[in-house]
Amino acid sequence: MLRVCFTAEDLLRVRFADEPAPMVELMLAVATLQRSEAVFGLWRRRMGRALTRSAGPLLELVPATGKGPLFLDPPIPGFDAGLEHVLSTPTALVRSELHRVHARDRAPSPWTRLLADRDRDSWQNLEHALRTAHTHIVAAPWERIRAGFDAERAWRTHLLAGQGIHAMLTGLAPTARWRETTLEFDSTDDVEVSLDGTGITVLPSVYWTGRPLVGRYAQGWFLVYPAVTPLPDIDDPTSTDTLAMLLGRTRATILEQLLRPRTGSDLVRDLGLAKSSVSEHTKALRAARLITAQRDGKAIWHSCTPLGLELLACLPESRGKPA
Template sequence: MLRLCFTAEDLLQVTFADEPAPMVELTLAIAALQRPEPLFTLWRRRTLHALPRSAGPLLELVPATAKGPLFLDPLSLGFDDGLDQVLSARTSFVRAELRRVHAAGRRPVLWTRLLADRDREAWQILEHAVRAARAGVLAGSWDRIRAGFDAERAWRVQFLAGQGIRATLAGLAPGARWQGTTLEFESTDDVEITLNGNGITLLPSVFWTGRPLVGRYAQSTFLVYPAITPLPLLDDLTANALATLLGCTRATILERLTRPRTTTDLARELGLAKSSVSEHTKALRAAHLTTAHRDGKTVWHSCTPLGLGLLTGSPSSTRG
């Protein structure tokens, strides 16, 4: 059982990550490449076929459970910043995480043992592997990853507005329940984490389908949980189905509107004339998939719960 012990102050400091954390998504993707999940079969086959050879060492370091090593997946707003944090991780932290992963059954190989000794060549292998894996696993799918993340985040915020923080947190995984101020998730491990008033950051992932994972990096505690729509369905179902239903341009606009944007924003991002964007947003508004509000001379567009439901494959209402 995974237990998260909240105080009132912790509940006031529950936040959603603003965007996907590239290093977290990379390690979760590497773990997904090693799990025989039917949903990911085609993605796994294509990705392994195209994976650069120099990325192979990550498959030796990251277990299929995705439970570490935590120095590999700091929360960061960009890949370069995240990689810098990995390469500058404290030696004591690196050693502790490698011991933990190896104790859990991940057999060490020579180069991973040398990481703990700060061997220069071993760290160069790691850096090259991370860069190659990012190019082979994330780069081509990042727009989809970001769209899935944005839709999930927007859906949860809508749910939070209707149901409150306790229901929102308990709704992150099947079987989750509150015992007083302690939130319990089913887990193969028996872990209790006291947040001590520091709150927690919610981080959905389109690569993760298992029980929620808790990570601690520096002063940050974050909870990784499965996004409603995993990556293979974003690739094969959401994009194609919405494009068939709405047309490619309107489907793309709906995906962008998981975060409020102006007509000018959409025109610039999609390379369209403002008049064309206005026609598309008018049609989406008429279908109750988006809404608009005026702030001075600026009109802001955003998804409605119905629009978010189409994007995520989830119910369009926050009730029941």
């Protein structure tokens, strides 16, 4: 269980990041390379081939859990500024973070030991790996990353204004819940974080589909969570269809179809989608609390939740025609 303890002062200091953080997206993408989510299957095969040699060292540092060394993913705008921050990390912090990661996820390799000793060649290899991985993983799809972030931020800001901070934060993960002033997330770890009046910054990632992550950086506490729509499902960033930018074209179309209850078979027939595709997309919409599912005999009926109806109502002018 991950527990984040808020004071009244913390709740007043919850902020949403102004823009995506390239180093955070980069490190979570490296973690995703080692995971098995179907939505990233094609991307993983393509990136795996491109990065195995040039950026392979990053796989020694960042585990599939996404809980790599905090000095590698400063949550600040701009890759150049982030890279400079990484390369200037104090040696004591490098050693403590590498020790933390190695103690829980993997044994240190000779290369990571050299990093801890501040070996010049090892740090040059790290810089080369970061630059190469950034070119392929972040720079190339940056417009789509930014468009997905902007749509996500607009939706969460709308929830904050309409339903308050408690509702906005519990909407970040399907298992999130409040116990008095403590926000709980299901986790394989048993961790309690006390913000102690400093507040926290909320940062979505289009490369992450796992549980929310909380870390304390020089910039303060950050809560990183998976955006509603992962990168492979983000549409053309030039689109004016805000709903499709937030959910992806297919999920936006499904949500519109569920203004009245429909079965999975109805969606397969009417939208011309494979049964497996409908199942994947409705699962994602349920996780975002936008639809519900109820079994009636052999049929499963899907319908919009009040939150889903609110999303459709707040973006009427931006929806395009379903594909």
